[in-house]
Amino acid sequence: MFLATILLLPGCAVGPNYHRPAVNAPAAFRGDTRAVTNSFADLPWWQVFHDDNLQALIRTALTNNYDLRIAVTRVDQARALAAEARSEYFPQADYAALASRGRNAVNGSVTPSVKTQSTYALDASASWEIDLWGRVRRLTESARAQYYASQEARRDVQVSLIAQVAQDYFQLLALDRELQIARDTTNSFGDSFKIFDERLRGGIASKLETSSAEALMDSAAATIPELERQIILQENQICVLLGRNPGPVPRPNASLDAQSPPEVPPGLPSTLLERRPDVREAEQNLRSANAQVGVAVANFFPQLSLTGLYGQVSPELSLLTAGSANAWSYAANLAGPLFHSGLVAEYHGVKALRQQYLLQYQQAVLNAFQEVSDALVSREKYAAEHDAQSRAVDAYQEAVRISLERYRLGNASYYEVLQEQQLLFPAENTLVQTRLNQLLSTVQLYSALGGGWTFGK
Numbered sequence: 001m002f003l004a005t006i007l008l009l010p011g012c013a014v015g016p017n018y019h020r021p022a023v024n025a026p027a028a029f030r031g032d033t034r035a036v037t038n039s040f041a042d043l044p045w046w047q048v049f050h051d052d053n054l055q056a057l058i059r060t061a062l063t064n065n066y067d068l069r070i071a072v073t074r075v076d077q078a079r080a081l082a083a084e085a086r087s088e089y090f091p092q093a094d095y096a097a098l099a100s101r102g103r104n105a106v107n108g109s110v111t112p113s114v115k116t117q118s119t120y121a122l123d124a125s126a127s128w129e130i131d132l133w134g135r136v137r138r139l140t141e142s143a144r145a146q147y148y149a150s151q152e153a154r155r156d157v158q159v160s161l162i163a164q165v166a167q168d169y170f171q172l173l174a175l176d177r178e179l180q181i182a183r184d185t186t187n188s189f190g191d192s193f194k195i196f197d198e199r200l201r202g203g204i205a206s207k208l209e210t211s212s213a214e215a216l217m218d219s220a221a222a223t224i225p226e227l228e229r230q231i232i233l234q235e236n237q238i239c240v241l242l243g244r245n246p247g248p249v250p251r252p253n254a255s256l257d258a259q260s261p262p263e264v265p266p267g268l269p270s271t272l273l274e275r276r277p278d279v280r281e282a283e284q285n286l287r288s289a290n291a292q293v294g295v296a297v298a299n300f301f302p303q304l305s306l307t308g309l310y311g312q313v314s315p316e317l318s319l320l321t322a323g324s325a326n327a328w329s330y331a332a333n334l335a336g337p338l339f340h341s342g343l344v345a346e347y348h349g350v351k352a353l354r355q356q357y358l359l360q361y362q363q364a365v366l367n368a369f370q371e372v373s374d375a376l377v378s379r380e381k382y383a384a385e386h387d388a389q390s391r392a393v394d395a396y397q398e399a400v401r402i403s404l405e406r407y408r409l410g411n412a413s414y415y416e417v418l419q420e421q422q423l424l425f426p427a428e429n430t431l432v433q434t435r436l437n438q439l440l441s442t443v444q445l446y447s448a449l450g451g452g453w454t455f456g457k
Contacts, residue, residue, distance in 0.1 A: 013134020014301070015294020018141075018287045021358060023365045025269045030373040045162050048446060051259060053251045054169050057242060061165050064243030068161055071154040078143075078150035085143035088136045091128035096311075097121065123311020123327065130306065135298035138291045145288035152281035159277060163447035165241055167440055172234045172249060173256040174436040178429055179227040182220055185425045189217035192418050199414075209415045216422055256432065259439055272368055275450035282364040286357040293354055296347040302336025368448065375445035382441055386434040393431050396424040 046055055062068065098121040131137060193213040200210045236246035273279055308330040337343055400420045406412035 013137050013294055014297040015134070015138055016290060018290045020283065021286070021361060023273070023362065025273070025365075026369065027269070029269055029369070029376055043451065045446075045451070048451070049166055051169075051254060053254050054166060057169060057238065057249070058162055058165050060242045060244075061161055062158065065161055065241055066243055068154070068157050069243075071150075071157040075147070075150045075154050078147040082140070082143040082147040085136075085140045088129065088139065089131070091126050091306075093124065093126045095122075095124045121311060121327075123309055125307065125309040127305055127307045130304040132304055133298040133301045135295055135303070138294035138298060142288040142291035142295065145284045145291065149281045149284035149288065152277040152284060155277035156281060159447055159450060161241065163443050165238065166443045168234060168238045168241065169249075169251075170256065170259065170436055170439045170443070172231065172238065173251070173254060173259070174432050175227055175231045175234060176251075176254075177256050177432045179224065179231065181425070181428045181432070182223045182227055185421070185428075186217060186220040186224065188421055189213060189220050189418075192414065192421065193217045195414055209413075209418070212415070213418055216418065220425065256435055256439075269369060269372075272372065272449065273365060276364075276368050276448075277450060279361070279364045279368055279450075282357070282361040286354070286361045289350065289354040289357045292350045293347075296343070296350045299343050299346070300337065302334050305333045305335075307331050307333065371448035372445065375441055375448050379438065379441040379445055382434060382437040386431070386438055389427070389431045389434050393424070393427050396420065396427050400424055 045058060049055060049058070098119065101116065101118040129136065193210070193216075196210040196213045200207060235249045238249050239246045308328075310326075310328045312326060400417065403412060403417040403420045407414050407417050
């Protein structure tokens with residue numbers, strides 16, 4: 001009957017059982033008018049980013065990035081701690097051996113004796129805590145939740161890494177395009193300066209026109225070293241993400257305009273809680289803290305431990321195998337707190353910690369909804385801005401073409417051509433930035449939805 005009671009008691013565990021907190025999830029993300037169930041965050045990253053160069057960079061980063069490798073070691077640490085906590089389910093066995101010789105002392109105790117004595121002992125002992133109140137189970141539950149939280153933290157690093165590599169790559173392509181615009185503009189202003197300089201020498205053009213053309217040429221040329229500097233810094237930053245020394249980033253035949261992310265809806269807000277690794281990590285931290293409350297409650301109850309010993313004790317080494325040298329014992333120990341004010345303080349402390357992680361979980365959910373909505377709205381508005389700016393660049397290019405034609409027909413001065421060229425240069429750069437913002441907002445949306453944490457193909 002006693003044994004049956006011991007076996008049945010571990011079926012209960014004191015303290016609160018974990019239940020996922022209710023959250024006020026909206027029916028649809030703000031900025032999403034379709035509200036369908038499929039989401040492009042369900043796509044692996046290689047189906048989102050179709051640039052072969054970018055895919056190669058992401059694969060390298062997922063293998064060599066130091067932040068991700070550090071996160072993997074944290075998972076290993078948490079797995080070991082979970083195994084350590086689970087080991088308390090099982091009996092603990094130890095062994096000991098003793099050989100001593102002395103006078104007036106036996107096993108370290110002063111004992112009057114008239115002769116020198118020897119003592120030999122060899123024993124094995126075992127102890128086992130009967131988990132009456134679920135203290136060990138709650139400790140294991142807490143450690144297991146911490147292990148799962150470390151896995152989600154690794155996934156979060158992975159999502160962030162994929163997004164960072166993609167964003168840095170798109171920024172690098174934008175700098176390449178700006179550099180090309182700066183060189184083309186410098187050449188265009190240089191041609192204008194040559195024309196005005198020749199006309200000035202011939203007494204046809206004014207010094208004002210020639211100086212203006214020269215200033216515009218030099219101003220455009222001055223942007224080239226700065227863009228080249230930024231390109232090198234951007235390449236260095238990407239190389240660090242890839243876990244390698246700073247150096248060039250190969251990107252043959254790559255251009256900003258060739259990037260075309262898929263047009264797929266974000267999905268339903270309710271699925272975001274299952275996909276975002278930072279939200280899942282926050283929930284596992286809450287689960288761990290909830291289990292610690294159970295541990296604190298179990299500490300108020302007595303603990304039952306079973307111990308046993310078997311060994312050999314003899315004054316002669318040759319007698320250790322004799323039956324008369326056998327030593328054995330078994331015992332049951334029941335001990336509990338009578339007055340420990342620290343246990344009360346510990347209980348209130350872990351309850352406050354659980355409340356902290358509950359608020360952090362709710363905050364993580366709210367931040368996730370905001371990030372998705374921000375990315376959706378930004379993506380939509382940047383698309384509208386890009387369309388308008390693209391029309392503006394087309395109009396400026398047409399204006400330059402018309403002014404050149406008017407100049408050839410003698411209906412306008414070349415100074416008019418120069419003015420139109422001056423307006424085209426910043427408009428082209430603005431168009432590059434709006435295109436870049438489109439791509440960055442798409443990456444941010446993919447990251448905010450928790451996509452891309454599947455490892456390579």
